[in-house]
Amino acid sequence: MGKKVALIGSGNAFFKDEGVGLYGAKYIKENYTFTPEIEIVDGGTLGFKLMPLLQEFDEVIIINTASDESKKIGDISIKTTDEFLDGTLIKKTANEVEIAEMLQICSLSEAMAETTVISIVPSDIIAVEVALSSETKEVWNEYITTVISKIESLGIKVNKMDKEFSLDEILDIFANPSIEHSRGF
Amino acid sequence: MAKKHIIVDPITRIEGHLRIEAVIDENNTIVDAYASSTLFRGIETILQGRDPRDAGLLAMRICGVCTGTHYQRSIEAVEDAFDVTIPKNARIVRNLIQGALYLHDHLVHFYHLHALDFVDIVSALSANPKKTSDEAVKWANVSGTNPFIEGAGQFKEIQDRVAKFVKQGRLGIFGNGYWGNKHYKLTPEQNLIGVAHYLKALDIQRDMAKMQAIFGGKNPHPQSIVVGGVTCVQDIKNPARIALFKTLLKESRKFIKQAYLPDIYMAGIMYADEATDSSATFTAHKKGKGVGGTGGGLLNFLSYGDFRLDDTGFYKSALLFPSGVVLNGDLSKVYPFNPEKVEEDVTHSWYEAKGPQHPYEGTTIPKYTGLEKKADGMAYLKTDEKYSWIKSPIYDDKRMEVGPLARMVIGVAAGHELITKYVTNFLKRGNLPTTVLFSTIGRTAARAIETELMADEMMKWVDELAMNVASGDDSTWTDFDFDKVSKKTKGVGLAEAPRGALGHWVKVEDGKISNYQAVVPSTWNAAPRDYKGRLGAYEASLIGTKVADPEQPLEIIRTIHSFDPCIACAVHVVDTKGKELGVYKIDTQCSI
Numbered sequence: 001m002g003k004k005v006a007l008i009g010s011g012n013a014f015f016k017d018e019g020v021g022l023y024g025a026k027y028i029k030e031n032y033t034f035t036p037e038i039e040i041v042d043g044g045t046l047g048f049k050l051m052p053l054l055q056e057f058d059e060v061i062i063i064n065t066a067s068d069e070s071k072k073i074g075d076i077s078i079k080t081t082d083e084f085l086d087g088t089l090i091k092k093t094a095n096e097v098e099i100a101e102m103l104q105i106c107s108l109s110e111a112m113a114e115t116t117v118i119s120i121v122p123s124d125i126i127a128v129e130v131a132l133s134s135e136t137k138e139v140w141n142e143y144i145t146t147v148i149s150k151i152e153s154l155g156i157k158v159n160k161m162d163k164e165f166s167l168d169e170i171l172d173i174f175a176n177p178s179i180e181h182s183r184g185f
Numbered sequence: 186m187a188k189k190h191i192i193v194d195p196i197t198r199i200e201g202h203l204r205i206e207a208v209i210d211e212n213n214t215i216v217d218a219y220a221s222s223t224l225f226r227g228i229e230t231i232l233q234g235r236d237p238r239d240a241g242l243l244a245m246r247i248c249g250v251c252t253g254t255h256y257q258r259s260i261e262a263v264e265d266a267f268d269v270t271i272p273k274n275a276r277i278v279r280n281l282i283q284g285a286l287y288l289h290d291h292l293v294h295f296y297h298l299h300a301l302d303f304v305d306i307v308s309a310l311s312a313n314p315k316k317t318s319d320e321a322v323k324w325a326n327v328s329g330t331n332p333f334i335e336g337a338g339q340f341k342e343i344q345d346r347v348a349k350f351v352k353q354g355r356l357g358i359f360g361n362g363y364w365g366n367k368h369y370k371l372t373p374e375q376n377l378i379g380v381a382h383y384l385k386a387l388d389i390q391r392d393m394a395k396m397q398a399i400f401g402g403k404n405p406h407p408q409s410i411v412v413g414g415v416t417c418v419q420d421i422k423n424p425a426r427i428a429l430f431k432t433l434l435k436e437s438r439k440f441i442k443q444a445y446l447p448d449i450y451m452a453g454i455m456y457a458d459e460a461t462d463s464s465a466t467f468t469a470h471k472k473g474k475g476v477g478g479t480g481g482g483l484l485n486f487l488s489y490g491d492f493r494l495d496d497t498g499f500y501k502s503a504l505l506f507p508s509g510v511v512l513n514g515d516l517s518k519v520y521p522f523n524p525e526k527v528e529e530d531v532t533h534s535w536y537e538a539k540g541p542q543h544p545y546e547g548t549t550i551p552k553y554t555g556l557e558k559k560a561d562g563m564a565y566l567k568t569d570e571k572y573s574w575i576k577s578p579i580y581d582d583k584r585m586e587v588g589p590l591a592r593m594v595i596g597v598a599a600g601h602e603l604i605t606k607y608v609t610n611f612l613k614r615g616n617l618p619t620t621v622l623f624s625t626i627g628r629t630a631a632r633a634i635e636t637e638l639m640a641d642e643m644m645k646w647v648d649e650l651a652m653n654v655a656s657g658d659d660s661t662w663t664d665f666d667f668d669k670v671s672k673k674t675k676g677v678g679l680a681e682a683p684r685g686a687l688g689h690w691v692k693v694e695d696g697k698i699s700n701y702q703a704v705v706p707s708t709w710n711a712a713p714r715d716y717k718g719r720l721g722a723y724e725a726s727l728i729g730t731k732v733a734d735p736e737q738p739l740e741i742i743r744t745i746h747s748f749d750p751c752i753a754c755a756v757h758v759v760d761t762k763g764k765e766l767g768v769y770k771i772d773t774q775c776s777i
Contacts, residue, residue, distance in 0.1 A: 013246050014231055042406060044246055048293050049405050051387070052394040105297050108350065109387040128230055177242035 002036050003058040005154055006113075007147070008050065010043040010064040011095055013174045016129045017122030017136050018093060021064035023170050024143060030165035032148070035157040047098025054106045057113045059154055063147055064099060066090040066119035074139040075121045076146055081107070081114055089117065093125060118147055130175040132167070140167065203711060203750060206566055207727055207741055213734075214465075215741075218720075218727035220711050221566050221573040230549065232701035237263045237671060237693050238412050244689065244703070245406060251682045251705070253286050253397065253407045255689070258678035258703075261499070262689040263412050266676025270498040272660040274421055275414035277650040278400045280492050280505075281430070282407060283680075284643045285396035288437055290683035291589070291636040292393060294749045295445065296386035299629065302743035303452045304371060304379030307364040310348055312377035314341040320374045324447035327454075327614055333443035334381050343381045363737040370455045378451065382444045389440045392433040399430045414662035422659060427651050434647065438640040441633075449633040450615050453626055457617060460624035465729035476514040480625025480744040482726030484514035486591035487580050487709070489522060489688065491681035492642075505642060506604070506681055509595040510580065514623050519598040520581075524677060527688065529576040529704065533568075533713040541579055541716065544690040544702035545675060573713040577721060578704055586722040587685030587709040588748060590622065590631040607638045625726070628747040671696045682706050684749040710748045723748065 009025025012018045022042060029040040039057070043050055054060055066077060068090045079089065085107055089100040099117070106112050120143055123133035132140065152158050208217040232243055244259035245252045257279060264271065271279075314337040321332040321340075334340065363369075371379065394405070400417050401407030409417040420426045459465065465479040477484050490508030508522040528541035537550040554571045556564040566572040578585070585591075596604025611634050612619060621627050671693050678689040685706030692700040712721035720728070723745055730740050 044252065044406055046252060046405050048297065049252070049289070049394060051293075052391040053405070055387075055391055106387070108384060176239070178236065178239050 003154065004056070005038040005059045005151070005156065006041055006053055006057040006061070007038055007151065008041045008043040008053065008060060008062045010046075010050075010062055010099055012045050012093075012125075013130060014128055016124045016127045016131055017120075017133050018065055018095070018125040019130065019174065020120055020122065020132060020136055020143070021062070022174065023132070023167065024063050024147060026170050026173065027144060027165070027167060028147060030170065031161055033159045033161065034151065035159070038151065038156060045095050045098075047095065047102045048105075050099075051102055051106050051109075054103070054113050054115065055109055055111055060113040060115045061147065061150055062099060062115065062117045064117065064119050065093065065096065065122045065125065067093055067096060067125065068121050071121045073121050073123045073135045076139065076143055077119050077121075078146070078150070079117045079119075081112075081116075084115075084117055090119070116150060118143075118150065130171050132171075137167075203745070204566070205723070205727070205741060205745060206568070207738070209732055209735060213732045215727050215730045215732065218724045219566055219568050219572060220575075220713060220721055220723040222575040222711060232691075232698050235698050236696065237266070237691060237698050238667070240689075240691065240698060240701070241410065241412070242408075247703070251684070251687070253282060253401070254680070254682040254687060255703070256407060257283060257410060258680055258682075258687055258689045259691075260410055260412055260678070261680070262676045262678035262691040263693075264676065265499050265678065266674040266691055266693055267412070267665055267670040269413055269663050269665050269670075270496065271414045271663055272658075273496050273653055274650065274658065274661050275663075276493055276496060277646055277653070278415045278417060278421060278661070279410060280646055281643060281650070282397055282401050282410075283492070284639050284646070285393055285434075287639050287683045288441070288636060288643075289390055289393035289397065290749075291632050292386055292437075292441070292445065293390050294683075295448075295629065295632065296383045297390075298749070299743075299746045300379055300383055300448075302739065302746055303369070303456070304376050304383070305364050305366075305369040306347065306376065306380055307351075308369065308371070308373045309376035309380045310344065310351070310373075312340070312344065312373035314338070314344060314377070317374040317377045320372075321378050321447070324378070324451045325443060327450045328442065328447045329614060330443050330447070332447065333440055334378075334385065340377055340381060343384060344377060346384070347380055363734075363739045366733055366737050366739050368733040368739055371451070375451055375455070379448060382448055385440070385444065389437060392436050396430055396433045396437070399426055399433075411662070413665060414660075416661070418659060418661050421650060421654055421661070424651070427647060431644070431647050434640065434643055438637075438644075441637050441640050445633055446611075446637060449630050453615055453617060453621065453630050456626045457621055460621045460626045461618065465731065467725045467728050469725070476620050476623050478620070478624040478627075479730050479740070480628065480726050480747060481514070481623040482724075482728075483584055483586050483720070483722050484512075484623055485583055485585050486511045486594045487522065487585035487587050487686055488592045488595045489524075489679040489681060489686045500679070506592045507596060507599050507601050508679075509599055510585070511591075511594050511598045512583065514594075514620075516594065516598045516619070519595055523581075524679060524688075526581040527704065528579045529702075529708075530579055530715045531571075531576050532716040533571055534573050534576045535571050536576065544677075544688065544704055545692060545700065547690070547700070547702040549702075568714075575708050575712050576704075577712040577715040578709050579715055584712075584715065584719050584721060584725070585709055586726075586748075587706050588628065588632075589635045589683070589685075590628045591685065592681060593631040593634055594622065603638065603642075607634050625744045625747045632749070668696070685709060707748075707750055711750060723750075 009022040011021040013022050123135040204221045206219045207215045210216050241256045241260040245256035317340040318337045325332040402409035409415050459479040462478045466477045490504040492505035493502040495502045510520040530541040531538045535553045537552045557567045675692040688704045690702045710722040
């Protein structure tokens with residue numbers, strides 16, 4: 001039996017760059033296939049309700065924002081379980097706080113997935129908009145590549161589909177959830 | 186008189202960005218308090234102009250804590266507007282999803298977000314495991330049961346595990362505690378029981394989350410509820426799914442009865458003195474009956490009512506939790522709830538409006554006036570002016586508290602048989618006076634009483650669903666003619682989220698949402714003062730509280746946590762010296 005792997009997109013889809021993790025997870029779901037399969041989860045603004053996923057999977061990759069003012073906008077960071085349990089995860093937005101605290105609480109559980117948090121420093125998380133800022137768009141490809149490389153490093157074969165499902169189409173689904181509802185995440 | 190300011194300011198934004206400014210006198214008693222949310226939310230703007238059938242899926246993304254509740258309320262507001270009555274199966278399934286959400290929310294809130302305000306984890310390391318086992322038996326017996334974790338061996342194992350965490354420096358969230366503070370009142374053995382259940386609850390909450398997913402569709406976001414009913418027809422027709430739900434519910438009940446309730450007795454009895462300390466009664470009540478101890482606060486309670494028990498349609502059916510209003514902690518009277526009397530005032534909120542507004546007519550026009558920088562370099566709330574992004578809800582020109590305590594108090598005042606039975610049992614077994622409820626620990630106890638009641642009732646609902654399906658009724662959706670019903674209408678989704686009264690108000694014109702307002706539980710509780718200068722529920726609850734060490738505002742955090750604020754864990758103290766709060770850019774443009 002291979003490892004059970006989950007990719008969780010986390011953030012608020014309505015506050016521009018704060019949705020980058022959600023858009024990223026959805027983009028990967030629509031544009032790639034994986035062997036063996038992995039579970040791609042719309043974590044939305046959920047925090048503590050994600051705990052069961054951390055307990056049920058062997059490897060979990062969480063992708064979100066890290067509002068780190070000491071770093072450049074668009075910087076991508078990768079943190080492993082040992083690195084973030086010392087409290088170094090950025091906790092500024094409500095969701096960042098919940099994710100960080102949920103991971104700390106969950107680490108006391110008897111079984112917790114090896115967890116990696118891949119974050120991007122956002123530019124605009126205030127505007128009420130389903131969109132990405134130009135700065136975040138600039139590093140979008142690098143961001144996706146980083147996540148894909150992480151998945152590959154777990155021994156999973158990644159296949160890119162021929163026809164690209166564009167970022168704009170992904171944003172459209174988040175802005176018009178009835179499209180999403182009829183298709184599933 | 187030398188007064189000091191204590192500022193409790195978390196680091197988050199949105200619903201969790203809660204700041205408390207408390208003023209203490211020379212005896213370290215809180216004499217004034219202000220609650221502020223320091224970030225603007227764009228809830229209303231997101232929904233305007235959208236297809237009302239999409240409202241639920243959009244609203245569920247507003248907040249990660251009440252996701253499923255917003256989803257249901259939003260859909261029910263639209264159903265109310267369209268005059269759609271959902272079938273019996275849909276009603277029961279919605280109750281079961283919402284009921285499982287209650288269990289999960291209440292359990293995680295108590296153990297993982299609130300327990301460490303009572304339980305000193307460092308003290309647990311010096312507990313004697315044998316004595317701990319005896320102590321666990323004692324508290325389970327008070328609750329009329331056996332302990333969930335028994336025997337010195339098990340407690341020793343847990344103690345070793347915690348010691349290992351401490352040694353490895355992997356204490357994580359425990360690192361923020363005020364261990365050793367003299368307002369921690371439990372013995373080392375009692376603390377070890379609390380820690381043991383904290384860890385066990387991590388496993389139990391997993392079962393409770395699974396229960397939500399059985400009928401909720403996609404996990405972790407429920408997706409099976411639509412305007413008109415539910416879509417999980419196959420799940421309700423599958424006896425294996427129903428049986429799994431029941432198995433998970435049984436396990437959950439076991440923990441609730443054998444660990445959660447005994448722990449509440451333990452905390453309730455150990456903290457009973459401050460719960461009934463009349464010198465800590467909120468000032469406004471001192472001249473009256475003197476009810477209410479530490480953390481009691483407003484003692485005005487509001488419930489919209491929830492969990493429909495028959496199929497007569499919105500706001501006519503019998504309810505598990507009755508709607509109503511109780512004033513000044515007077516349990517001899519309950520006033521009927523009238524949705525017309527809900528208003529929001531913005532005198533002390535960063536918005537513009539001409540006076541209190543009913544949500545149907547509500548506007549959201551930001552007017553940020555900033556904070557005041559004082560000589561010490563700190564930014565303070567301008568408490569005489571506007572100081573919060575939360576509006577101030579008012580009911581019948583009165584301030585209200587909402588939540589499990591409100592539901593239990595209103596149930597008892599209304600003579601509701603089931604609620605009265607559970608509340609009376611609790612008080613009798615613990616040999617506690619009714620007034621113990623009007624306090625921080627009372628609020629926490631009410632949540633536990635409600636959890637037990639909910640778990641017991643859910644067992645009956647699962648059977649009711651199974652029987653109804655077995656009798657041949659597999660209807661889950663009521664049809665409606667969208668073009669006809671969506672021309673010009675309005676509706677409201679009024680119910681109870683785990684943390685209190687939640688209302689979504691929607692106006693629809695020509696098939697589109699023309700106005701949308703949500704008044705959430707934390708708005709009721711965390712609101713600033715109103716146009717008459719009257720305090721909000723958090724603010725009132727802090728007045729009179731004695732703080733053991735102003736450098737460690739454990740008591741403030743404990744009381745605020747007892748309300749289950751959206752991000753309870755985020756309320757903590759930071760060294761604010763020289764730190765200025767950010768000024769947020771306001772952008773009300775909605776381009777989705």
